[in-house]
């Protein structure tokens with residue numbers, strides 16, 4: 001609880017919570033990548049989500065992965081889609097309605113804090129967002145809190161070098177690096 005309170009009190013920089021117009025532009029650009037490059041479908045396959053899992057899409061943005069995640073975990077799995085931006089929550093709700101997704105729950109983050117209970121998730125994936133985070137240790141603490149003890153955190157570098165990603169993870173002292181590939185760093189709670 002103390003961790004949650006401390007995390008929620010932290011203020012975002014504008015780099016993290018982007019203006020609505022920028023969110024719309026980002027949504028459009030990502031839509032083009034998906035239309036012409038099948039970008040999110042291809043990237044989704046590398047996450048390795050399994051039936052029955054509870055997964056958290058942290059920093060879900062325009063909700064590009066939500067339908068695939070929902071289908072991958074199936075009826076007895078859950079997808080929790082978290083973002084600090086209300087427009088992202090709108091996007092998740094649109095996908096829920098459009099595809100009748102019954103296992104998806106949108107969650108608006110408050111600072112580096114959410115109301116997701118402790119040890120909820122088998123997998124937390126945070127794609128193309130870690131580079132935006134001004135206080136990575138605050139964020140990693142929250143992701144750690146929501147993960148089951150044997151859960152996996154999948155972090156994408158986004159627009160930063162792998163060395164920076166690794167340094168931020170190591171500085172937090174709460175995750176061990178379990179595996180690296182070209183796209184992700186996979187971590188386990190230390």
Ligand SMILES: C[S@@+](CC[C@H](N)C(=O)[O-])C[C@H]1O[C@@H](n2cnc3c(N)ncnc32)[C@H](O)[C@@H]1O
Pocket residue numbers: 016017018026030058059060061062063064065082083084085088109111112126127128129132133139
């Ligand atoms: C570039 S978008 C990527 C969206 C999605 N993960 C994807 O790959 O399509 C980054 C998203 O992360 C969200 N974000 C940035 N910092 C965040 C934070 N501290 N907590 C939750 N969401 C955050 C932004 O609001 C934005 O929607």
